[in-house]
Amino acid sequence: MIYLLTGCAGFIGSQIGKKLLERGHQVIGVDNLNDYYDTRLKEYRLKNLSQYDSFTFKKLNIANFQALEVLFQYHEFDGIFNIAARAGVRASVDQPWLYYDTNTSGTLNILECCRRSGIRKLVQASTSSVYGLNETPFRIEDNTDRVISPYAASKKAAETLCHSYHYIYGLDIAIPRYFSVYGPAGRPDMAYFKFMVAIDQGRAIDIYGDGEQARDFTFVGDVAEASIRAMDLEGYNIMNVGDDNPVKLNQVVSLLEELLGKKAECNYLPRHPADNLVTWSDISHTRKLLDWEPEVAIEEGLRRVVDWYKANRDWVQGLKI
Numbered sequence: 001m002i003y004l005l006t007g008c009a010g011f012i013g014s015q016i017g018k019k020l021l022e023r024g025h026q027v028i029g030v031d032n033l034n035d036y037y038d039t040r041l042k043e044y045r046l047k048n049l050s051q052y053d054s055f056t057f058k059k060l061n062i063a064n065f066q067a068l069e070v071l072f073q074y075h076e077f078d079g080i081f082n083i084a085a086r087a088g089v090r091a092s093v094d095q096p097w098l099y100y101d102t103n104t105s106g107t108l109n110i111l112e113c114c115r116r117s118g119i120r121k122l123v124q125a126s127t128s129s130v131y132g133l134n135e136t137p138f139r140i141e142d143n144t145d146r147v148i149s150p151y152a153a154s155k156k157a158a159e160t161l162c163h164s165y166h167y168i169y170g171l172d173i174a175i176p177r178y179f180s181v182y183g184p185a186g187r188p189d190m191a192y193f194k195f196m197v198a199i200d201q202g203r204a205i206d207i208y209g210d211g212e213q214a215r216d217f218t219f220v221g222d223v224a225e226a227s228i229r230a231m232d233l234e235g236y237n238i239m240n241v242g243d244d245n246p247v248k249l250n251q252v253v254s255l256l257e258e259l260l261g262k263k264a265e266c267n268y269l270p271r272h273p274a275d276n277l278v279t280w281s282d283i284s285h286t287r288k289l290l291d292w293e294p295e296v297a298i299e300e301g302l303r304r305v306v307d308w309y310k311a312n313r314d315w316v317q318g319l320k321i
């Protein structure tokens, strides 16, 4: 199969790409390589993908409809993984238009290109942030109208556009809602990554709130597997892709201390109002839909993250974080 993978230089996109390539598929990857975080990490992931002959990279902004149109004229895709996005909750408060342009208009551009080219299958990355302040565990039946950040609003808008294209044109669209994804070569703006480097360097870590907030940390390999299985679904399907095991931030700090053999110095700061207190996925529906189960528990997943960090310590410490 030939797949278009947007956001291929990103954390999750690169892992989806790797699994697709390992399974013998052809992947056309696009990414605009923006500098939301250090682009050396994106180049590192691209280099890993470029080892496969069946991978092609094109630098492209999905918010640019004309550029996407040209890409679709030159390739025939069996399906699209639209994983590219601006993905920072707090950054979206400062730059709401940027988030809307990429996450909402960018998704609309992909949908229009699918319609015009007769491509019927799309996996559209979404987020647990659409659940806002709902009671946990979050279920796909929950009301997701009351989001609490421009990021979540931009992703919710993308979901609703997908539904309208499914309804009018019959596209098969699968929408995995990811929960706090972590893993080796992850995003340096995420707490576990910043904590790991700071603890190792003997610097204090900033914790927004009392550290008792919990996240349903989900290992990136499990997320990539669920996303690929979702491509085979027919119709319009939303699903939670989480670990079903919320872990407190303070517990993540303890695990990192253990793995690094160093003690953390913690600065507790006021909680950011756009941050959720708890995220927790109800994945009963996903288990049945995808015949999928998260396989890597937090202790093992963080061990793999720290092993990767130790193997690349000098280089990672040089990254802008």
Ligand SMILES: NC(=O)c1ccc[n+]([C@@H]2O[C@H](COP(=O)([O-])OP(=O)(O)OC[C@H]3O[C@@H](n4cnc5c(N)ncnc54)[C@H](O)[C@@H]3O)[C@@H](O)[C@H]2O)c1
Pocket (backbone or CB within 6 Å): 006, 007, 008, 009, 010, 011, 012, 013, 030, 031, 032, 033, 034, 042, 060, 061, 062, 063, 082, 083, 084, 085, 086, 087, 102, 106, 125, 126, 127, 128, 155, 177, 178, 179, 180, 181, 182, 187
């Ligand atoms: N990491 C998580 O915990 C998490 C949780 C929920 C949802 N998600 C979603 O998963 C997806 C991937 O997130 P990630 O954590 O891998 O983030 P990431 O920032 O590492 O990856 C996103 C990639 O998209 C690219 N990109 C951004 N804007 C683009 C544009 N206009 N055109 C082309 N490429 C563009 C970026 O350069 C980046 O390489 C996103 O859709 C995000 O909203 C992630």
